[in-house]
Amino acid sequence: MQVVLQKKRNFTKYIGKILLQGFLIIVAITQIYPLIWLTFFSLKDNSEIFSGDVAGLPQKFLWSNYTKALSDGHVLTYFFNSVLVTAVSIILVLILSSMTGYAITRMKWKLSGLTMTTILLGMMVPIHAALLPLFMVLKNLGLLNTYWALIIPYVAFGIPMAVFILGSFFNGIPRELEEAAVIDGCGIYKTFFFIVLPLVRPALSTVAIFTFLSCWNELMFAVTFINKASYQTLTVGMMSMVGTYITQWGIIGAGLMITTIPTIVIYLLLNKQVQKSMIAGAVKG
Amino acid sequence: MMNSVFSNKTAITIFVLPTLLIFCGIVLVPIFVSSYYSLLDWNGVGKGTFVGLNNYVEMFNDPRVLNSIKNSLLFAAASIFIQLPLSLLLALILASNVKGEGFYRTVYFIPVLISTVVIAQLWSKIYNADYGLLNSLLESIGLSHLAQDWLGQKHTALVASFIPTLWQYVGYHMLLMYAGAKSISNDIIEAAKIDGASRIRTVFSITLPLMRPILKVCLIFSVIGAFKVFDLIYVLTNGGPFFTTEVPSTLMYTTIFDTYRYGYGSAISVFIILECLVFTVIINKYFKTE
Numbered sequence: 046m047q048v049v050l051q052k053k054r055n056f057t058k059y060i061g062k063i064l065l066q067g068f069l070i071i072v073a074i075t076q077i078y079p080l081i082w083l084t085f086f087s088l089k090d091n092s093e094i095f096s097g098d099v100a101g102l103p104q105k106f107l108w109s110n111y112t113k114a115l116s117d118g119h120v121l122t123y124f125f126n127s128v129l130v131t132a133v134s135i136i137l138v139l140i141l142s143s144m145t146g147y148a149i150t151r152m153k154w155k156l157s158g159l160t161m162t163t164i165l166l167g168m169m170v171p172i173h174a175a176l177l178p179l180f181m182v183l184k185n186l187g188l189l190n191t192y193w194a195l196i197i198p199y200v201a202f203g204i205p206m207a208v209f210i211l212g213s214f215f216n217g218i219p220r221e222l223e224e225a226a227v228i229d230g231c232g233i234y235k236t237f238f239f240i241v242l243p244l245v246r247p248a249l250s251t252v253a254i255f256t257f258l259s260c261w262n263e264l265m266f267a268v269t270f271i272n273k274a275s276y277q278t279l280t281v282g283m284m285s286m287v288g289t290y291i292t293q294w295g296i297i298g299a300g301l302m303i304t305t306i307p308t309i310v311i312y313l314l315l316n317k318q319v320q321k322s323m324i325a326g327a328v329k330g
Numbered sequence: 331m332m333n334s335v336f337s338n339k340t341a342i343t344i345f346v347l348p349t350l351l352i353f354c355g356i357v358l359v360p361i362f363v364s365s366y367y368s369l370l371d372w373n374g375v376g377k378g379t380f381v382g383l384n385n386y387v388e389m390f391n392d393p394r395v396l397n398s399i400k401n402s403l404l405f406a407a408a409s410i411f412i413q414l415p416l417s418l419l420l421a422l423i424l425a426s427n428v429k430g431e432g433f434y435r436t437v438y439f440i441p442v443l444i445s446t447v448v449i450a451q452l453w454s455k456i457y458n459a460d461y462g463l464l465n466s467l468l469e470s471i472g473l474s475h476l477a478q479d480w481l482g483q484k485h486t487a488l489v490a491s492f493i494p495t496l497w498q499y500v501g502y503h504m505l506l507m508y509a510g511a512k513s514i515s516n517d518i519i520e521a522a523k524i525d526g527a528s529r530i531r532t533v534f535s536i537t538l539p540l541m542r543p544i545l546k547v548c549l550i551f552s553v554i555g556a557f558k559v560f561d562l563i564y565v566l567t568n569g570g571p572f573f574t575t576e577v578p579s580t581l582m583y584t585t586i587f588d589t590y591r592y593g594y595g596s597a598i599s600v601f602i603i604l605e606c607l608v609f610t611v612i613i614n615k616y617f618k619t620e
Contacts, residue, residue: 069423069428080441167353167358177367197352204353205353264565
């Protein structure tokens with residue numbers, strides 16, 4: 046009797062496990078299939094996309110879609126602009142917010158608390174609020190259609206989160222390390238750049254990843270502050286490209302893939318770090 | 331010596347001043363400028379006329395504004411009642427030491443990383459009436475009578491534009507909730523097991539209450555995300571057809587950059603900030619973590 050019951054229980058458990066895995070797999074397919082489909086149609090020509098088999102593999106892999114998108118569709122230019130704007134923004138965010146985060150959390154001055162509160166307030170501000178005033182300022186300074194028109198706002202809006210993340214890491218460093226450095230004759234700059242900064246490398250990469258994703262994918266500022274094709278980033282460029290190649294899905298698909306691949310590669314390489322940085326961005330509440 | 335090093339005024343200034351200048355100049359001051367603009371009747375050329383709160387009065391009598399607010403509230407409701415429960419379910423399953431935990435977590439999260447512009451383009455192809463993936467899938471399983479122009483019709487457009495958001499962010503909320511569930515000490519769960527609590531019971535009486543802080547964060551993110559949604563709608567439908575998918579941010583954008591009503595557009599942007607703030611405060615209040 047006991048044995049039969051046990052067997053029955055094991056059997057239900059087994060079925061349960063299979064059902065659970067089935068559910069997880071279905072969700073996984075839903076999450077990933079649209080992207081696989083995108084990959085497929087980026088390698089097809091119109092006649093194949095618009096004929097019967099919409100969902101399947103391409104009969105012949107049409108890599109020329111990619112070369113067309115890169116050269117005729119200006120995706121190479123957009124790509125270069127995105128890389129430049131994103132890279133400069135990341136570097137500036139890292140430098141500015143690590144210095145400020147350090148001064149606020151580890152140095153002694155009266156207004157440090159107030160400064161921290163002010164900066165953290167920035168995490169609540171939607172970029173909508175700044176759109177028109179920034180547009181006017183950039184217009185008056187003649188900065189529309191320059192890289193700075195994007196870099197400056199991206200850095201400014203990246204600072205709050207970065208200061209928050211880096212600040213909490215600086216707080217975790219034992220005081221003794223800094224004091225030992227000072228006793229050995231380091232000044233504040235040496236202590237910061239050569240002792241403290243290397244210790245928070247994980248936090249720096251977290252901030253870098255976070256800044257990468259928000260700059261690489263940003264649209265509202267990019268579409269407002271830039272209208273010359275030679276300065277457009279991938280997100281905006283992609284929209285004008287869709288307008289040009291409206292019926293040529295293959296080329297559009299290739300452009301979309303070129304926009305997406307860097308992010309996916311970074312994710313697959315730094316999977317754990319990326320997930321950590323997204324969590325770090327959330328646990329400020 | 332210690333003190334003089336760590337309260338070195340020059341160093342503090344060098345470390346803080348540039349950040350503070352760029353932050354205040356680009357993030358803080360513009361909010362006040364926007365609030366000021368919102369009191370003007372102004373087309374961006376020359377000086378605007380001061381009209382006090384007229385723009386706000388007009389806003390709350392403008393059916394187009396009210397409609398856009400209604401749409402963003404529907405977005406928020408759909409996120410809360412569809413996206414978050416689904417994310418929670420996935421998070422709890424993955425956190426319970428299921429086989430392939432890491433693999434599923436990685437796969438579910440992929441759409442989060444992709445630019446919304448790409449996602450909107452991709453889904454507009456999926457929804458395409460003639461050659462889209464969705465309609466051909468429906469045909470292949472014998473439901474061809476359901477095939478239609480999903481984004482082009484009034485009664486399907488709003489639902490069709492919500493689904494990509496659901497698809498994109500389900501993995502994000504799942505990851506946050508997963509992290510929350512994983513941070514609960516195993517001892518507590520074991521103790522509940524020893525006391526004879528069933529799995530379901532453990533989830534409701536132990537796991538979920540302990541996940542309150544992260545659930546609050548997810549709630550705030552999804553509500554604010556719904557109020558701020560721009561990229562997706564802008565690329566997918568630009569508010570159409572017949573304003574059925576219009577949200578405050580796309581309306582703000584058209585008001586400013588297409589019809590040149592700078593003051594009125596600014597009033598809408600101020601409204602978006604206030605809306606986000608008010609809901610954050612309300613959620614925080616009703617979701618006290620201590």
